[in-house]
Amino acid sequence: MTKALHGDVPRAAIGGRPAPLRVATGTLEALKWLGLVLMTLDHVNKYLLGEASAVLFDLGRMVMPVFGFVLMYNLARPGALAAGVHVRVMGRLLVFGALSTPMFVALVGWWPLNILFMLLLSTGITWLLECGGRVQTVLAVLTFMLVGAVVEFWWFGVLTCLGAWAYCRKPTGVRLALWAMSLASLWLINRNFAAMAALLLLLAATRIDLPLERRRWLFYGFYPVHLAAIWLALKLIS
DSSP states (O other): OOHHHHTOSOOOOBTTBOOOOOOOHHHHHHHHHHHHHHHHHHHIIIIISOSOOHHHHHHHTTHHHHHHHHHHHHHTSTTTTTTTHHHHHHHHHHHHHHHHHHHHHHHTOSSSBOHHHHHHHHHHHHHHHHHOSHHHHHHHHHHHHHHTTSBTTHHHHHHHHHHHHHHHHSOOHHHHHHHHHHHHTTHHHHSSSGGGHHHHHHHHHTTOOOOOOOOHHHHHHHHHHHHHHHHHHHHHHO
16 A cells, blocks of 8 residues: 555645645544544533533534544545445445444434444445446436435435545635535534534644554444443433
């Protein structure tokens, strides 16, 4: 796997077109840690404190955009499709999404499917679009329309991920505006625009280089484990 796929080599514009977005690997890792902490605080606030803290609720609205951006950035790397990144990521999301389902159902119910399935759907759509061709494009649209109704954050979460993916591939003003609009659409779920604060954070991350080591499996495994811990805490205090 080349260095370009890991994002540590600066990319120059080709043929006058904007080069793909570049974020340092350590900074991406820091974003995942931030998302993990905010997610935990948000879930504690939601399930154990009855959403008593408005501040934690608002901070929690940034979690999905942050995780979605990190995922889409990795999928938008040059060479990612040829390296089979999409397929490997879909396998991991499917496995850990399924492992998380019993605890998620205990806390939320059978509908919608948890966020890992939303990220799986977004990855599948980008894979189809990357493969190219009319059939794949039609399948991507149909998958978005049909499966988007059964995953967490619905179509709006998928649009947020796709907006980040498009911007990472070609960071133009138009694509930035579309990404911002997709984040604004989360108002229909969150009833506020707190998710848009993530946009400023993520754009700032492109100018920061943090020396953190990558911990890929930690973030997959933490999701079902923290849901189980919250469910157990609820049982103990009920």
